[in-house]
Amino acid sequence: MDNLALAYYRVSSKRQGDRWSLVAQQEAVQKVARQRSYSIALECQDVKSGSSMDRSGLRKILAEVETGQYNYLLVWRLNRLTRSLADFLKMTAICQDNDTQIVSLMEPAQEDAIGRLQQQIYVMFGEWQLGVLKDNQKMAYQQKMNEGKLLSSSVPLGYEYVAGQAKVVAAESQIVQYIYAEYSLGRLGYRKLAECIHQKFDYALTPNGVAKILRNRVYTGVLENQYGRQANLFPRIIEDRQFEHVQRIRQSRQVTKKHASNEFLQHKVVCPVCGGSLTPTHMIRGHRQYDYWYCARSACSGIRINEADLLAQLDAHLMTLIDNHLRERLLEEIRQRSVMKPMVSQMIDQTKLFQQFETGELSSEELAEQLAQAKVIKQRVTTNQIAQKQLELKVRGLLSKLDQTGTEGLLAGLDIDHIEINGLKQVTGLFIQPVPKINLFKLGDVDT
Ligand SMILES: [Zn+2]
Known part of the structure; x- marks a missing residue:
């Protein structure tokens, strides 16, 4: 069918x-x-x-x-x-x-x-x-943590989620132990380790994935986050001593490493010259730090773009996108969704009531009753109109807040596939999952 x-x-x-x-x-x-x-x-x-x-x-x-x-x-x-x-x-x-x-x-x-x-x-x-929702979620998490329950069913490599509990998956925990053991020797970096794991275990991990595993304290059986510290949620896979040793190696290597500024841009900005991805760097002049993204490939003639400029351009494009596709739609929806159709037809015309009283159609008692009813209906209409106005104000408030604070939160929340810039350092495209072939900035022009 x-x-x-x-x-x-x-x-x-x-x-x-x-x-x-x-x-x-x-x-x-x-x-x-x-x-x-x-x-x-x-x-x-x-x-x-x-x-x-x-x-x-x-x-x-x-x-x-x-x-x-x-x-x-x-x-x-x-x-x-x-x-x-x-x-x-x-x-x-x-x-x-x-x-x-x-x-x-x-x-x-x-x-x-x-x-x-x-x-x-x-x-x-x-x-x-609905930022409110996040707050609610936080409270729910806090509650769960207090009760000693797992916050979410997504658990790191090495564990599986079974009815609110984290259980060790033997085959996966071996990968984790291998990563820690090899890294402890101080010979391999994240990228090499990822390759080794692929060969040895036929398991695909990105260098970033390896780094995440190496800094996740959960493997020592301790879960630490903004809600507190829990020592009974995850079984231990890595000994404390080894974990600390790994952290020291990581720190010693990080000194020479570039700082990660906006993580959501990592590996996402495409070099217009060679097609590789740009690397973050910074420069300190006087008391100010300037963040840049540049092409680190020696064979490439390269490009260098100021991060603030890159973000400002992305922000401007996204705002336009929201304006074109969402703003009116949202307001329209409020108009439609409002239960409060003015009940004009139901409103009782008071003049008409008095006429009916004069012609004897209504007794004085009936008139009083009808007038009282009319008053109630009138009040109800007013209340509904106020409620609708408030709702609309609220949404307008949200939109104007977006105007003021920009789209950084939205950007970080997007599952960015890649960002295109041209040789003139203009941002020309934003591509996100699960439709990595469509340029968000060209939504209107695209024909599929
Ligand atoms: Zn390049």
Whole structure:
């Protein structure tokens, strides 16, 4: 069948039983499915926060998607699927692999790469917009940490997540131990180590991945983060002494290394001359430090671009993108979403009431009653108008905040594939996952 669909509904808690309760989501989705002649084969739902992928309904849906028989995954809004851009990217990848299109009722998008990108921007924007959510998440994490539970189901190499616990995976822990042992000898760097692991274990790790493993204290059985220190969540894989030894080697090597300024730019900025990726460096003049990205290849005639300039250009481009694709859309949505259609038709014309009283159609008692009712309705209309205004103000406030603070947060949150600059040090392209072939800055011009 060509129109086989799955549907997914979610509310974050039982209390959220308002307009967009599970039933309302289901009704809206089913209605659209009927209109478009989609046949819904399976509906799943969760009463759980969208900040984690650990949801039974979602797991079931994704498992179904992976059978490859479905054309559509229907949701009321994308944020029902997830609140996290990272998780959304994972889901998009699964759906793309299986030719399943994610269809959101409230965020219609084209059925192509640009449409998927558009969806991604919606999720990204939502994620950023609801900074509150992050705070909630932090509180939930704190709570979990206090209870001695794992924060997330994604655990580092060497472990697997089993029902809230981290368990050692023997084969993987051997890789970790090998990395520590070899690095301790002080002969190999991250890149060489990554190659060795590939040969010896047939396991792919980037040099950066190796570095991450070497600085992750979790392997000593201690988890430290902003929420505190927990010694009972991860079993030990590496002895303290070896870990400290490795840290000393890393530090001694780092002295000569360039500092990492904006990590999200690492390996992302493409040299317009040789096509390699640019390396960060800095220069100190007087009391000021200037950050640059430059091509370190000796065979390349090279380029050097000021980091602040690079970021400013990226920011300007992204702002334009948001302006062109999102700002109006968001405001329009608020207008549409507002429950508060002015109930003018229902408003009782007071003059008419007095006329009816004069002609004897209404008794004085009835008049009083009708006038009182009219007053209540009038108040209700005003309250609703105020609520809508407030909502609109809030969104406008958010947008203007974006205008003031810029897009740095958004940039760091994007899964950047690469950034193109030209010989004149102009940023000409931003390419992100999962559509690395589409230049975000040329969205309007691209035709697919
Ligand atoms: Zn170059």
